[in-house]
Amino acid sequence: xxxxxxxxxxxxxxxxxxxxxxxxxxxxxxxEGHEVVVVISAMGDTTDDLMDLAxxxxxxPPPRELDMLLTAGERMSAALLAMAIADQGMTARSxxxxxxxxxxxxxxxxxxxxxxxxxxxxSALEAGDIVIVAGFQGVxxxxxxxxxxxxxxxxxxxxxxxxxxxxxxxEIYTDVDGVFTADPRIAPNARRIPSISYEEMLEMxxxxxxILHLRCVxxxxxxxxxxxxxxxxxxxxxxxxxxLEKGTAMEQAIISGVAHDRGEAKITIVGVPDRIGEAARIxxxxxxxxxxxxxxxxxxxxxxxxxxxxxxxxxxxxxQKAIDKLRALKDSVGFDTLLYxxxxxKVSVIGVGMRSHPGVTAKFFxxxxxxxxxxxxxxxxxxxISVVVDEADVDRAVRAAHTAFGLDSSEQAxxxxxxxx
Amino acid sequence: xxxxxxxxxxxxxxxxxxxxxxxxxxxxxxxEGHEVVVVISAMGDTTDDLMDLAxxxxxxPPPRELDMLLTAGERMSAALLAMAIADQGMTARSxxxxxxxxxxxxxxxxxxxxxxxxxxxxSALEAGDIVIVAGFQGVxxxxxxxxxxxxxxxxxxxxxxxxxxxxxxxEIYTDVDGVFTADPRIAPNARRIPSISYEEMLEMxxxxxxILHLRCVxxxxxxxxxxxxxxxxxxxxxxxxxxLEKGTAMEQAIISGVAHDRGEAKITIVGVPDRIGEAARIxxxxxxxxxxxxxxxxxxxxxxxxxxxxxxxxxxxxxQKAIDKLRALKDSVGFDTLLYxxxxxKVSVIGVGMRSHPGVTAKFFxxxxxxxxxxxxxxxxxxxISVVVDEADVDRAVRAAHTAFGLDSSEQAxxxxxxxx
Numbered sequence: 001x002x003x004x005x006x007x008x009x010x011x012x013x014x015x016x017x018x019x020x021x022x023x024x025x026x027x028x029x030x031x032e033g034h035e036v037v038v039v040i041s042a043m044g045d046t047t048d049d050l051m052d053l054a055x056x057x058x059x060x061p062p063p064r065e066l067d068m069l070l071t072a073g074e075r076m077s078a079a080l081l082a083m084a085i086a087d088q089g090m091t092a093r094s095x096x097x098x099x100x101x102x103x104x105x106x107x108x109x110x111x112x113x114x115x116x117x118x119x120x121x122x123s124a125l126e127a128g129d130i131v132i133v134a135g136f137q138g139v140x141x142x143x144x145x146x147x148x149x150x151x152x153x154x155x156x157x158x159x160x161x162x163x164x165x166x167x168x169x170x171e172i173y174t175d176v177d178g179v180f181t182a183d184p185r186i187a188p189n190a191r192r193i194p195s196i197s198y199e200e201m202l203e204m205x206x207x208x209x210x211i212l213h214l215r216c217v218x219x220x221x222x223x224x225x226x227x228x229x230x231x232x233x234x235x236x237x238x239x240x241x242x243x244l245e246k247g248t249a250m251e252q253a254i255i256s257g258v259a260h261d262r263g264e265a266k267i268t269i270v271g272v273p274d275r276i277g278e279a280a281r282i283x284x285x286x287x288x289x290x291x292x293x294x295x296x297x298x299x300x301x302x303x304x305x306x307x308x309x310x311x312x313x314x315x316x317x318x319x320q321k322a323i324d325k326l327r328a329l330k331d332s333v334g335f336d337t338l339l340y341x342x343x344x345x346k347v348s349v350i351g352v353g354m355r356s357h358p359g360v361t362a363k364f365f366x367x368x369x370x371x372x373x374x375x376x377x378x379x380x381x382x383x384x385i386s387v388v389v390d391e392a393d394v395d396r397a398v399r400a401a402h403t404a405f406g407l408d409s410s411e412q413a414x415x416x417x418x419x420x421x
Numbered sequence: 422x423x424x425x426x427x428x429x430x431x432x433x434x435x436x437x438x439x440x441x442x443x444x445x446x447x448x449x450x451x452x453e454g455h456e457v458v459v460v461i462s463a464m465g466d467t468t469d470d471l472m473d474l475a476x477x478x479x480x481x482p483p484p485r486e487l488d489m490l491l492t493a494g495e496r497m498s499a500a501l502l503a504m505a506i507a508d509q510g511m512t513a514r515s516x517x518x519x520x521x522x523x524x525x526x527x528x529x530x531x532x533x534x535x536x537x538x539x540x541x542x543x544s545a546l547e548a549g550d551i552v553i554v555a556g557f558q559g560v561x562x563x564x565x566x567x568x569x570x571x572x573x574x575x576x577x578x579x580x581x582x583x584x585x586x587x588x589x590x591x592e593i594y595t596d597v598d599g600v601f602t603a604d605p606r607i608a609p610n611a612r613r614i615p616s617i618s619y620e621e622m623l624e625m626x627x628x629x630x631x632i633l634h635l636r637c638v639x640x641x642x643x644x645x646x647x648x649x650x651x652x653x654x655x656x657x658x659x660x661x662x663x664x665l666e667k668g669t670a671m672e673q674a675i676i677s678g679v680a681h682d683r684g685e686a687k688i689t690i691v692g693v694p695d696r697i698g699e700a701a702r703i704x705x706x707x708x709x710x711x712x713x714x715x716x717x718x719x720x721x722x723x724x725x726x727x728x729x730x731x732x733x734x735x736x737x738x739x740x741q742k743a744i745d746k747l748r749a750l751k752d753s754v755g756f757d758t759l760l761y762x763x764x765x766x767k768v769s770v771i772g773v774g775m776r777s778h779p780g781v782t783a784k785f786f787x788x789x790x791x792x793x794x795x796x797x798x799x800x801x802x803x804x805x806i807s808v809v810v811d812e813a814d815v816d817r818a819v820r821a822a823h824t825a826f827g828l829d830s831s832e833q834a835x836x837x838x839x840x841x842x
Contacts, residue, residue, distance in 0.1 A: 016477035050497070056437035058504040065507070068515050069500035072493040076471070079490035083479040086486070094489050099565070120565070144520070144541070
């Protein structure tokens with residue numbers, strides 16, 4: 001008998017029929033003799049609807065109260081799922097994050113899990129019950145107030161529970177068959193990746209692959225939890241995210257996958273005086289307004305002018321905030337002008353194989369050149385190469401890289417409806 | 422500075438605008454310097470909608486999970502109200518029943534309050550915050566599972582909190598101006614009752630006046646909490662339910678009010694053998710299926726046959742269940758036949774004044790006779806006389822009694838839309 005944590009997203013429990021379908025699947029797992037803990041998201045659009053309601057009541061709802069409100073969503077889906085499982089002849093108990101012992105920091109809206117004290121869950125499992133835990137939520141260690149972990153953090157709840165309860169593995173159910181070598185909507189010959197290392201999955205998540213949350217993968221790597229990402233619409237194997245055995249990487253393709261991200265914008269600060277400390281001043285100002293910078297490129301300073309250009313990318317949603325902040329610095333820093341471009345996309349190739357295979361960069365760039373894709377920015381890590389291109393070139397760049405690194409399958413990937421998150 | 426508990430029902434917080442309106446009212450009370458604890462029901466039809474959803478998932482949802490689901494309703498309205506109050510520039514904190522220390526029995530769906538441990542609420546009040554408590558819910562003493570107190574029990578939560586926190590009084594906000602001498606929709610000349618004793622209010626509630634829950638009034642009497650029932654749509658005084666000073670009753674009308682109830686049905690068991698123990702067997706059987714009997718009448722036994730007829734009233738919703746149970750007893754008890762009538766209504770006159778005024782019964786009955794209302798059953802208590810009449814005669818009976826006891830006002834009562842509960 002193994003102990004399994006399963007997580008189902010909002011699209012898997014969008015209505016009464018979906019809830020019943022998921023209940024059958026969970027009951028079947030229990031019937032095989034496994035101990036089952038299920039982490040559940042709010043139904044369909046519940047969280048968005050509650051947020052709309054909050055904004056109709058108050059333009060700036062206090063974060064503590066927003067958490068109180070939003071956590072009702074998972075509470076409802078957890079209770080409904082427990083009912084549907086009871087209807088399958090199994091016993092199930094739902095628990096809120098607080099009841100499940102998910103102890104967090106006090107940062108409302110974006111709390112971090114500090115500890116899990118799963119006493120009530122363990123008792124329920126020992127009594128033979130299926131346990132349903134409301135995802136995305138916990139209770140603050142200091143104030144005992146209800147907290148949320150940030151959007152999409154039910155994955156993290158699942159991995160954290162799997163770690164705390166010493167589960168054999170954690171299954172993340174979504175509406176696609178697993179992690180693919182590229183987005184099948186762009187690259188129809190993309191293949192499912194049977195297994196992938198934590199490092200590669202982290203780079204994929206950071207580069208726009210939306211299938212798993214960055215924080216969830218970090219947690220799984222730190223606690224060494226084997227994560228199985230799979231479809232709630234089929235019983236096929238999905239993608240295992242885990243510590244790969246030595247040598248496994250050698251047998252795999254050099255590149256595991258091609259990721260892309262259309263969510264970023266680029267800001268260029270033109271004519272920054274080439275003095276020590278100017279770049280620091282700029283990025284301290286950006287950090288002060290809580291904007292996450294992704295790539296940064298600084299040109300070689302022009303000797304004639306003693307000035308340089310600095311470009312960086314950031315989430316589109318933070319664009320206006322950053323521009324406003326930088327504009328206020330114009331006189332004190334003494335730069336010439338600001339350029340803003342949100343018609344960009346980032347394309348990345350990722351793979352631990354590139355450590356042992358030289359020439360990956362050359363191959364990537366020549367594939368892009370052949371596809372007539374112009375590179376605006378470049379950034380690399382040990383197992384990743386990312387380029388910023390014109391947004392209109394993203395699809396062509398993804399397909400070119402996918403083909404160049406031999407990732408194309410002879411079969412067409414199956415794409416399901418829905419967004420998966 | 423006084424300490425006030427206010428309770429607002431679902432119709433007072435049906436949408437974002439209502440929530441804002443209620444928030445202003447609460448903020449105004451706080452601004453007067455009072456400590457304010459607010460108990461809130463779920464918005465409008467939320468509880469019914471959640472119940473429908475549960476039934477779509479499972480025909481017989483487990484009560485523990487149903488409580489988990491339904492309590493989300495008050496959690497949401499509590500958080501939204503706290504947001505709206507914050508928008509008024511005041512600080513407010515919402516608490517679930519569990520967080521507020523509402524400790525109950527473990528009977529899911531119909532739990533009773535055992536104790537209140539209001540530590541967190543008191544701390545919040547001491548910090549100057551307005552406290553919002555989700556009504557209708559608590560946490561079971563033994564299992565720590567979430568419980569509900571039964572429909573409409575937010576009133577009871579409010580009174581219990583007022584008692585536990587030694588509040589000066591408890592305001593129950595509803596959509597009518599208070600308790601009336603009769604339902605103004607039937608008797609347009611009905612008057613608001615400025616103050617009424619616990620005993621009279623208990624009889625009114627038991628006889629169909631829907632403005633306050635029976636359990637809430639019982640709790641208020643036991644703990645001697647002064648309850649002010651008033652409209653959330655005006656600032657006028659409503660009705661005070663409290664211990665009346667000696668002599669007050671003398672100054673009041675003999676009859677405080679006329680109540681009616683169309684929610685009952687009548688079962689007559691014809692030809693019951695007149696043997697010791699037969700009535701006990703019948704009512705034990707009815708008690709075993711959890712049906713509450715209201716009035717019971719047994720005819721004088723006919724000497725010739727040695728048989729008698731027994732009639733009793735019960736909630737219409739339990740009619741079928743009771744009939745099925747009694748039918749199964751037919752052979753063992755040996756009665757002749759069962760009659761079922763749900764076209765009845767109960768009309769009651771209530772007043773502590775009748776203790777010191779003889780002739781109330783005669784006056785009531787002659788008023789009904791003049792109005793050509795036939796009496797099917799009669800039952801009395803020390804401060805109440807109830808009669809069962811044909812459903813079609815209820816309105817006429819109410820008006821006749823109201824006039825006969827001098828309750829008619831010269832002004833017409835204001836009737837607001839909505840149900841009030």
